[in-house]
Amino acid sequence: MRLRLPGPTEVPEDIANIGSKPMINHRGAEMAELMEKLSDDLKICFGTNNEVHILTSSGTGGLEAAVVNHISANDEVLVVTIGVFGNRFLQLVEMVGAKPTVLKYDFGQAADVNDVEDALNANPNIRFLVMTHNETSTGTTNYQIEQIAKVAKAKGCLTIVDAVSSLTATPVEVDSWGLDVVVSGSQKGWMMAPGLAFISLSEEAWDVQKTCKTPRFYFDLLKSRESLQKGQTPWTPAVSLFYQLELSLDKLKSEGMDNVIARHATCAEKARNGIKDLGFELLAQKGYESNSVTAIKAPEGLDVSALLKTASEEFDTAFAGGQGSLGGKIFRFGHLGFVTEEDIANGLDVLTKSLESIGFRN
Numbered sequence: 001m002r003l004r005l006p007g008p009t010e011v012p013e014d015i016a017n018i019g020s021k022p023m024i025n026h027r028g029a030e031m032a033e034l035m036e037k038l039s040d041d042l043k044i045c046f047g048t049n050n051e052v053h054i055l056t057s058s059g060t061g062g063l064e065a066a067v068v069n070h071i072s073a074n075d076e077v078l079v080v081t082i083g084v085f086g087n088r089f090l091q092l093v094e095m096v097g098a099k100p101t102v103l104k105y106d107f108g109q110a111a112d113v114n115d116v117e118d119a120l121n122a123n124p125n126i127r128f129l130v131m132t133h134n135e136t137s138t139g140t141t142n143y144q145i146e147q148i149a150k151v152a153k154a155k156g157c158l159t160i161v162d163a164v165s166s167l168t169a170t171p172v173e174v175d176s177w178g179l180d181v182v183v184s185g186s187q188k189g190w191m192m193a194p195g196l197a198f199i200s201l202s203e204e205a206w207d208v209q210k211t212c213k214t215p216r217f218y219f220d221l222l223k224s225r226e227s228l229q230k231g232q233t234p235w236t237p238a239v240s241l242f243y244q245l246e247l248s249l250d251k252l253k254s255e256g257m258d259n260v261i262a263r264h265a266t267c268a269e270k271a272r273n274g275i276k277d278l279g280f281e282l283l284a285q286k287g288y289e290s291n292s293v294t295a296i297k298a299p300e301g302l303d304v305s306a307l308l309k310t311a312s313e314e315f316d317t318a319f320a321g322g323q324g325s326l327g328g329k330i331f332r333f334g335h336l337g338f339v340t341e342e343d344i345a346n347g348l349d350v351l352t353k354s355l356e357s358i359g360f361r362n
């Protein structure tokens, strides 16, 4: 099955196979060496000198760690949401009993720095900015994140960012943009299996953790920091996925991060053009379309589930539907990770044939 999903994405054969190497002692020297290499290489991808920690969990675990280690009950938090994953971040903020101010945009719209500034001016007690970089549910990217983070920093906020589906597909410059906490997930742009989350943390973030009152155990990052100094993780790590990550990072480094991002931009543009040529409209606001996934509006009369079923059963290709209230209203074409222009051409061909097969004409 070809995966034109926004995650899990396709895994190159050598990365998949390396996961079957024999186990090593996760408290031994070999693991310590691997941990050091992984954490150095992740820093390159995140554009940071901050520590990057690897958690054995999916992306949501990384988001939970980002929230429970920093935000306490009654803290004032600005949550910017442009879709399903922004709403999930909001749920986590609510879970710890914080007081969120919510800046919510319609599906397909991206956040505007002026709105963020107004929201922060309206409530000088806000100490945290929480937002999604690439909103996978709507194929929309908050490209103003750098300006937004700078405004938040100037107001004394700690910035917590979900970059689960943007990292490696879109520029993310943690240090020069001043992002304090940034999370990604292995099954997205990293060309490997699901099961790991990566989280970078600034010194300000570590300071905030010391006074954060929210209970945490498995995701206690101070424990993770202590363990990293010994080249370990506090709990048993998914060692097989660490092997996969090592090879994935080697590949990303040898291609060069700028080239990786340029490849994603080219693939995304090709996907958008092909979709428009088929007569469809995109959900994302012009200029804010995602490099990782294209969300396509389903016109009147298009049965999205029939389209996805046909693509899967007749053409062995998986596309994604809409999530939550977007169900039946959009479908999504994923183009991140191990993806080439040829894959995009193939995906467009499958879409064309599947539409024909279900008898839909635009």
Ligand SMILES: Cc1ncc(COP(=O)(O)O)c(C=O)c1O
Pocket (backbone or CB within 6 Å): 007, 058, 059, 060, 061, 085, 132, 134, 135, 136, 137, 162, 163, 164, 165, 185
């Ligand atoms: C932007 C974004 N945030 C968070 C998540 C959640 O990640 P996971 O499903 O790995 O828990 C996803 C996964 O689709 C995502 O795209």
